[in-house]
Amino acid sequence: MKILLKNGSVVNVFSEELERADVLIENGMIIGVGDYSDEQADKTVDIKGKYVCPGFIDSHIHIESTMLSPYEFSRAAVPHGTTAVIADPHEIANVCGSDGLRYMLAASDGLPVSVYIVLPSCVPATSFDEAGAVLSADDLAPFYSENRVVGLGEVMDYPGVIYGNENVYAKIKSAKEHGAVINGHAPLLTGHDLDKYISMSIRDDHECSSVDEAKERIRKGQRVMIRQGTAAKNLIDLLPLFDKPWCDRCLLVSDDKHPADLLSNGHIDESVRLAVKNGKSAVLAIKMATLNAAEHFRIPNVGAIAPGYNADLLILDDLDSVKVCDVYKNGNLVVENGELVDFSKPAIPKELENRVRGSLNFKPLSVNDFMFDCNERRKCNIIKILKGQILTEKIIDFIDFSENNGIDTQKDILKIAVVERHHKTGHIGLGFINGAGLRSGAIASSVSHDSHNLIVIGQNENDMLIACERIRDIGGGLVAVENGKIICEMPLPIAGLMSDEKADICAEQNENIRIAAHKLGCPDDVEPFMNMSFVSLPVIPHIKLTTLGLFDVDNFCLIPLFAD
């Protein structure tokens, strides 16, 4: 059937004009742009006064961070005009390895948001960590033959690149041989080190936080991804990049986006809107969100309103509010007047589904697992959470183990444990944390970057035990416990990372568990689960806890609890 969108203005990302033109669609493709008459179509839609714009592309997102399944993510994103994303399934791969990649490919097949995949380059993030899997260059290679795999995901191990780690090199070499785009992640790297890093054909970065940092990268041949996510918001600082000539080398990304943020503020539409609100050209911002992305990832026939391009397009009421009225994906109306047109869930092989859902594997725990075999007053290394940051600080202080085995709510010294949950190694890292503020109970989570072991903070060992066992029972998720009772929970049965629920339910559950943690005592200006989820990531300074114990990031080594 031929559909004619008549009398609209086309956002032409090639000529950077608004063009008065009709758009003719057939078999999922745009086949004409110009003056067309009703007789040339089977159906005409009059869109006088409205704008036709290519569907938005998020050039870098971890879908797992939305806590939504790819299906529910697409249902939440497409009403915001997202018709494609470049997803790096780094989180699920750290839990499930190749199964995680297969799952994401299967679970995102045929969605109204095209999910292109970049293969996670850092599984595990470091060798000091017990992830669910190790993905070598050889493990990744077969996936390049998948149609939707377009690149190698953010190469975070920049010391490995600069100093020639052979595993990192093997992955980059293989990516180049497969003609894949190699994504970067090297915050604040500059000068000669940046040259070395980029020399490996690492052609983009999404970690820029200043215009100078971004311009150096663009001059050196990288495309800069301007990030506006839930945690990291760089767009306002990078506004000058929306001007020529920089905008031609920039893309728009979210990286990590939480469900409530996605629902209420939007997705890439939010970035475009924000740019326009700050005086930037809507046409150029849209180009950054569409054609620039498709050309960077060498995805043909995507990202523009032109003959031969996929009919992935948006009808916008105006270019100030960037309010998405209708969305066509492959020529099908998938959002009508802001309302989602329902579509079916992709079929996932049962066995694969079972493997991904059975990701919580740890030995039965007891209260003793959370106890130190010590009864004295000792000087200890303690993790201090910093408000609004994923950095931590190392403090050294005396802990009296004769009282509550060291827990001291007066001084906000709580217990923290990281339980290996992938291969039943029985490894449990145990330590003390300051800043979480719980005055009773425990909170626990199977989302814990980047290895996603089970992490728990508690005011008492029994609640910590109950929280961990509950997470096992629900197959992963976030839990808050008080006085032996589950007071709130958010199940994340897909690899312990993603929910089965709709975005609004997810957002509500996420909010409720946040409130529950605050009720247990977590200060208002600390994000309890977000902060906790980074306490186990041994690549972010300064002191972290892994399944093997305390880790000094600055010296890149394990350290003992006792500092005396």
Added chain:
Amino acid sequence: MKILLKNGSVVNVFSEELERADVLIENGMIIGVGDYSDEQADKTVDIKGKYVCPGFIDSHIHIESTMLSPYEFSRAAVPHGTTAVIADPHEIANVCGSDGLRYMLAASDGLPVSVYIVLPSCVPATSFDEAGAVLSADDLAPFYSENRVVGLGEVMDYPGVIYGNENVYAKIKSAKEHGAVINGHAPLLTGHDLDKYISMSIRDDHECSSVDEAKERIRKGQRVMIRQGTAAKNLIDLLPLFDKPWCDRCLLVSDDKHPADLLSNGHIDESVRLAVKNGKSAVLAIKMATLNAAEHFRIPNVGAIAPGYNADLLILDDLDSVKVCDVYKNGNLVVENGELVDFSKPAIPKELENRVRGSLNFKPLSVNDFMFDCNERRKCNIIKILKGQILTEKIIDFIDFSENNGIDTQKDILKIAVVERHHKTGHIGLGFINGAGLRSGAIASSVSHDSHNLIVIGQNENDMLIACERIRDIGGGLVAVENGKIICEMPLPIAGLMSDEKADICAEQNENIRIAAHKLGCPDDVEPFMNMSFVSLPVIPHIKLTTLGLFDVDNFCLIPLFAD
């Protein structure tokens, strides 16, 4: 060895700036751009006051049209700063089929000019023509696995695209499946027909002769190749495309370039120079000649001065004259102070070389082959050459066969013959031509678009015969004969299209034979061999001669000689 180009200004095609920066090169690659010191290199070259610019890329050329072998072509082109071309071996493929493609790949391997290949889409140009080969989609498909094959060459059969010719569709489908870029050729096509044509993912055009024509194509997602060749010169008419935003979607090409023109005026450097001379930005023109080309053809790490890019770069004295001082190819100095550093000829398999050189295959001819069996005065269809055009005009006039079998120098009515020369079919098309002007002798050529049969124009049949036999003897080329004697010749033994000689010899031979034809009577304002070479091309209006006889292009059918 690390080479440091110190103190120069870098033409940065990403930021569109001139950037004060040193350039560090190692193992054929740029590994640093910025401030570097002598200690960081094994060798430092001080280029203070000069400019470092990426090597130029000709995005569309038929190397055969230079009449030079790929080796000699590269020797002539690299001093002009050309470090890569996208070559469409359409001519040799029409003579030698797949052997022609294999030959061009072998003969261009490892040259200082990287020769990327687009596979010729129109072999033969039409089914009304006897070419040396037919290349189907299946014949072309294996070549896509060759490293240097990047696309499908100009799809000239635009009626075939618009009306759904299955052979054309099969070639386009195959190209898309192989991720190849599809080149266009559709002069003056506009509106709905252009939409249909572009809908087949035909993503560029090099036939634009007006700004409006070019802008329509850019708006519809094509890149426009601004042509400045020997015959067709569009650059001045298209100057506004050197401005934003159009320049971002434009490339520079020569298409057809003769050896004398290449030597004396230059190549892509000439286009850049001409743009600058006409007030356009040198940096933007250079970007069109470098990065834009590499990105269009998805050739990674080529076309810019940045870490990880091939060290294909030019040292320019200034940006006005665009005078190329030094050329580095893969980090090796291949032109030093304007002088070529010699390099070896690629090895070509002997058997392949023999096949390509034995391309003149026709049955022994006699004078009778050029005689009409007629003795009366008859009304005839006659081809009229138009000055400065490749179009011809049909004239109808009386010819008296009783005198000189119809040849009438008074009225400038000469004989023309097209002798099938590939497969000894014995087919000879015979007719009359007006406008060539010979008052004696004959001129003949094995260069005759697009099938490259043997074409000969004569004032008498004996000289026509001698010219044809001489071309057989020398394995192809251009010949001028008078009174039974060869008065001038230019051997083109490679497929009857290309010379073994150096560019300067070729240019001289080409000039001499042109002069010889003028001495035989060809008017000053007619290019004898160039004009003749298009008389057999049945896709250019209005009347042509093929091996099967006169062809009416407007009605797309063979027509008889006699019009009474």
